[in-house]
Structure formats: structure tokens, C-alpha cells
Amino acid sequence: MILILTAPDDVHADAAEAELRRRGANWVRFDPADVPARVALSVAVRDGRLTRTLVRHPDPSDPGADPAGRQVVDLDAVTAVWFRRPGNPVAPAHLGDPYARYVAEESRQFVGDVWETLDVPALPAPRPVVLRAQQKVRQLQLALRLGFDVPATVVGNDPAAVLDLFGHTGGRMIAKQVGLTDIGDGLMRFTEPVTHRDIGHVDGVRHCPFIAQARVPKQVELRVTVVGDRVFTAAIDSQRSNHARHDWRRQDGRNTPLSPYDLPADVAARCVALTRALGLCYGALDLIVTPDGRHVYIEINPSGQYLWVEEETGLPITAAVVDLLTRAASTPGAAL
Known part of the structure; x- marks a missing residue:
């Protein structure tokens, strides 16, 4: 069973669930923000064995919810976990500070502890690895070691x-x-x-x-999405837009078009190597192509968004993500 940890409004997870459903895979989606208000999470030790169980209760604010309906998830059956965009636990609404802060922090530490006991492949990596991979100075150090052109x-x-x-x-x-x-x-x-x-x-x-x-002077900017050993590259024509020319995140639709880009093999290999060096099996890199053809490294995001790239270019990134998750689910002990 694949465990997807993310918020309820995550469209990336929605797309992945549609692909998982098409393949007949077994998965469960859960937002850690629901602990403890709407979900009971427990770990038990008995007879020399540790077990983990998640119980999701009906939402009392939903008039259509079945009061008797609850979902019990055996976390011992998890074969792969995707740390997509998990929320932080939230205290029940009836609690005020300082008790609400105390409950939220205790729940956060407990939930993180439980995920650490899931000895299964993780996308993009176990949480401590992801947090370390977000450190920009360490990214620069590794990029230099791997031969990237760094400003x-x-x-x-x-x-x-x-x-x-x-x-x-x-x-x-x-x-x-x-x-x-x-x-x-x-x-x-x-x-x-x-x-x-x-x-x-x-x-x-x-x-x-x-x-x-x-x-760095820009011809185009690149969004390079690494999924396992696969590399998907889109060119962002940010220089056509006054809004996006310094930061493509300010892209304004048709004035900042995206297109598939043929990344040179040596640069693609460095992107995969950097992702691996950070302990990740997924990463979204930002590069700049200069007017004289250099590929300049800017940064890597361990949990970067990709669906917008897929929708604009047709690059099959969701399918590649699901390939990783299902491979681990079907092959116990497989690495992502």
C-alpha cells in the first residue's frame, strides 16, 4: 500500500491518484494536519512486536458524513510513502492557547516519529533528508563539486x-x-x-x-524535474515578460510560455547526480541558459511543483512519479 501524505487541496496528489486508480494500485491519502482533531494515530508494542494504526473519523462538520463510518488503516502494510505537501498537526478547535500550542507541538513530534518508523522507500526522501536537502549553501557546495556552472x-x-x-x-x-x-x-x-x-x-x-x-544573462530559464533516473526539462521563456524576467515565478500566462527542452546529456547527468548526492529520488532544479549557451545552476527544490510543467508541455512527470511509487509497492525492499 502506498501512503500519500499531503493536504486535501493538493492537485499534484489528485493527478497521481487518478493514475494510481487507472493502474489498479492500492493507496491511501492522509494529511497529518488532521491529527489529533479528526484522526487517531497510534503505535503499540505487544508480544515483542510494534504495530501502527491510523483511524480516520467522519468529519462532524460534513452533514453528509456517516457517523458510524470510519476508516482504519494498518500502517504496517505501507510499502512506499510520498511526502508530498504534508501539513502540520492542528489542535482541536475548542482548545485555546497555551494548550492548543502544546497539543499541536506534541502531535507534530509524535507524527514525525511515526513516519520515521516506516522503514520503506520514501519520495522524495525521509523527512530529515528533505529538510537537509533544502539548505541552499549545501546545495551550492555540492553543485560546485559536481562541475555545475555556478554564479x-x-x-x-x-x-x-x-x-x-x-x-x-x-x-x-x-x-x-x-x-x-x-x-x-x-x-x-x-x-x-x-x-x-x-x-x-x-x-x-x-x-x-x-x-x-x-x-546571469538569460536566453531562457529551465525547470529540470528529476524523477529517479529520468529527467524532464522545460524551457521557460521568461524574458518575454516584464513581470517574470527576474523571477519566473511571476509568470503571466501566455507572456511566459513553456516548451520541452533537449537538455545536453552531461548537464542532465549532473542534475541526477546532484539529486542523488542530496539523498533524494526527486528534485526540481532551476537552471539558466545564457545567450552564449552556458547552462548555469541556480537551485534545487526537493518538493518542487511539477504539474504546471506537465500541463503546459505534456511531459509525463506524474506517470514517472507513480512508476517509482508502484515499483516500490510491488517489489518489497526496492529503492526509489
């Missing part, structure tokens, strides 16, 4: 180092955040060019670390 970069909160890079690049520099923290209300900081006016306030850098990087 001149400074990471940290040293104004002098940032000023030195600004001079080194002739004022052609961008800034982006180190981690995945949102500013509030889900707002993220996008990649932005650093101006001479910005540099006038460089002393403010000491208050928060960030990434400063040489601005």
Missing part, C-alpha cells in the same frame, strides 16, 4: 561581502531569500535586482542573512 554568490549578513560582490559584478546583482519563510499571509520574497540605490542601504544587510548573486 558568483555571497550568502549571509556581512555588508562588506555584499558590497564586494556588487563591485565584482559591476552592479549586476540579484537578491533572494535563504530559506522558505513567508513574510506573512503566505507572501514570499521574489528574486529582485539590486540597484545602486539599494546598495546605499547595505548596512541593513547585517539584520538578516540573504543570498546575493551575480545576475
Whole structure:
């Protein structure tokens, strides 16, 4: 049985479930945010054996739910787990702080502990491995070792180092955040060019670390999705759009078209090697193709979105993800 850990509104999981259903596979989808309010999760030790059980109760807010209906899932039957976009446990609504915070944190630690006992292949990797793989400086270190073309970069909160890079690049520099923290209300900081006016306030850098990087000239940007040993590459024509030219995440539909891209074999091999070096079997890499044909590494996301690429280009990424999960499910002990 395949266990998919993700939020209920995850369209990537929806697409994968449709493919799993088409193949007649056995799976269960679960959001850890439902513990403890809507799901009972338990681990028991008896007669020298450890067992794990998940019981999903009917949603009392759903008028159509059967009060007697509940789903019992034997987690010992799990053969592969997909850590897609799992939520963090939420305390029952009737609890207020500090009790709600206490319950949520205790539940988070317990749920994470349970997943660690699932000695089965994990996509993209076990959670501690994924968290470590998100570290941008370590990514840069490994990319350099593997021979990627990496832009001149400074990471940290040293104004002098940032000023030195600004001079080194002739004022052609961008800034982006180190981690995945949102500013509030889900707002993220996008990649932005650093101006001479910005540099006038460089002393403010000491208050928060960030990434400063040489601005790489772009012909197109690439989204490279690695699934196991397979590589799916899409070109993002970000330079056609004033919104997306510095950060393709600001793409505006038809003004930022995507198309399949034939990635050179040596670059594709480096993408697979970097994914493996981070302990992952899945990764979404961002590269830049310069006007003179260089392929420049920017970063890798262990849980990067891919469905938008598939829908725009027809690249069969969902099928490749399901291939990995079902291979592990049908071959006990197989690695992803």
C-alpha cells in the first residue's frame, strides 16, 4: 500500500491518484494536519512486536458524513510513502492557547516519529533528508563539486561581502531569500535586482542573512524535474515578460510560455547526480541558459511543483512519479 501524505487541496496528489486508480494500485491519502482533531494515530508494542494504526473519523462538520463510518488503516502494510505537501498537526478547535500550542507541538513530534518508523522507500526522501536537502549553501557546495556552472554568490549578513560582490559584478546583482519563510499571509520574497540605490542601504544587510548573486544573462530559464533516473526539462521563456524576467515565478500566462527542452546529456547527468548526492529520488532544479549557451545552476527544490510543467508541455512527470511509487509497492525492499 502506498501512503500519500499531503493536504486535501493538493492537485499534484489528485493527478497521481487518478493514475494510481487507472493502474489498479492500492493507496491511501492522509494529511497529518488532521491529527489529533479528526484522526487517531497510534503505535503499540505487544508480544515483542510494534504495530501502527491510523483511524480516520467522519468529519462532524460534513452533514453528509456517516457517523458510524470510519476508516482504519494498518500502517504496517505501507510499502512506499510520498511526502508530498504534508501539513502540520492542528489542535482541536475548542482548545485555546497555551494548550492548543502544546497539543499541536506534541502531535507534530509524535507524527514525525511515526513516519520515521516506516522503514520503506520514501519520495522524495525521509523527512530529515528533505529538510537537509533544502539548505541552499549545501546545495551550492555540492553543485560546485559536481562541475555545475555556478554564479558568483555571497550568502549571509556581512555588508562588506555584499558590497564586494556588487563591485565584482559591476552592479549586476540579484537578491533572494535563504530559506522558505513567508513574510506573512503566505507572501514570499521574489528574486529582485539590486540597484545602486539599494546598495546605499547595505548596512541593513547585517539584520538578516540573504543570498546575493551575480545576475546571469538569460536566453531562457529551465525547470529540470528529476524523477529517479529520468529527467524532464522545460524551457521557460521568461524574458518575454516584464513581470517574470527576474523571477519566473511571476509568470503571466501566455507572456511566459513553456516548451520541452533537449537538455545536453552531461548537464542532465549532473542534475541526477546532484539529486542523488542530496539523498533524494526527486528534485526540481532551476537552471539558466545564457545567450552564449552556458547552462548555469541556480537551485534545487526537493518538493518542487511539477504539474504546471506537465500541463503546459505534456511531459509525463506524474506517470514517472507513480512508476517509482508502484515499483516500490510491488517489489518489497526496492529503492526509489
